[in-house]
Amino acid sequence: MPFTIKVNGETHDVDVDGDTPLLWVLRDVLGMMGTKFGCGMALCGACTVHVDGEPVRSCITTIDSIAESSITTIEAIGRTEAGAKIQQAWLDLEVPQCGYCQSGQIMSAAALLASNPHPRDADINDTMSGNICRCGTYVRIRDAIKQAAAS
Numbered sequence: 001m002p003f004t005i006k007v008n009g010e011t012h013d014v015d016v017d018g019d020t021p022l023l024w025v026l027r028d029v030l031g032m033m034g035t036k037f038g039c040g041m042a043l044c045g046a047c048t049v050h051v052d053g054e055p056v057r058s059c060i061t062t063i064d065s066i067a068e069s070s071i072t073t074i075e076a077i078g079r080t081e082a083g084a085k086i087q088q089a090w091l092d093l094e095v096p097q098c099g100y101c102q103s104g105q106i107m108s109a110a111a112l113l114a115s116n117p118h119p120r121d122a123d124i125n126d127t128m129s130g131n132i133c134r135c136g137t138y139v140r141i142r143d144a145i146k147q148a149a150a151s
Contacts, residue, residue: 003063007032008076018064022056023047025063026073034074034103038132045131048104049073055111074103082113085151089144097135105131109145118149 002015007030014029026032026049035058038046042057049058050072077083086109089095096102105128112119112127119127124145133141 001064003066005063005066005071006069007071008073008079009070014063016063018062020063021059022049022061022063022066022071023058026058026071032073032075036100036103038101038104043130043132044101045104045108046101048107048131050077050107050111053111053114055108072107074107077107077110080110080114082117082148083110085148086110086113086144089148089151093140093144093147095137095140095144097133097137101131101133101135105133105141109141109148112145113148119145 001018002013004011004013012030014025016025016029023035023037026035035049036046037059038044040059042060047057047059048055051061051066051069078087086106090106108127108131112123116123124142128141
C-alpha cells in the first residue's frame with residue numbers, strides 16, 4: 001500500500017504493507033540507519049524516534065498508525081534546541097562506549113528536556129528507565145542530561 005510520511009521535515013512516499021514497523025521503513029526503505037534495531041519488542045529503547053514530538057518505539061509502531069504525524073529521527077534531532085543541547089553534552093562527557101543504544105538514549109533524553117527543561121533525578125529515572133545500555137553508561141547519561149538542562 002502506498003503511504004506518505006513526513007520524516008525530519010521531508011515528505012516521503014513509501015509502498016509497504018500497513019503493518020510494517022516504522023523502524024523498517026526508516027532503515028530499509030528510506031536508508032536512514034541512525035535508528036537501531038535492538039529487541040523488536042519495545043523493551044530496550046534502541047529504536048526510539050519522535051512522533052509529533054513524543055518518543056515512541058519504532059519497532060512496534062506500524063506505518064499505518066502514523067497518519068499525518070511528523071517523525072523525527074536521530075539524524076535531525078540536533079535541529080531542535082533540546083536535541084542540540086543533549087548531543088553537545090553527550091560529546092562533552094564522552095557518553096558512548098560501544099554507542100549502539102545511544103541514538104535511542106539521545107531521543108528519549110531530548111524528549112525529556114523538551115517537555116521538562118529542568119528535570120529532577122526522579123524525572124530522569126522515569127524517562128530513561130526504558131532505555132537499556134549494555135555497556136552501563138548510565139552515570140554518564142544522567143550527567144549529560146543534567147549538563148544539557150543546565151546549559
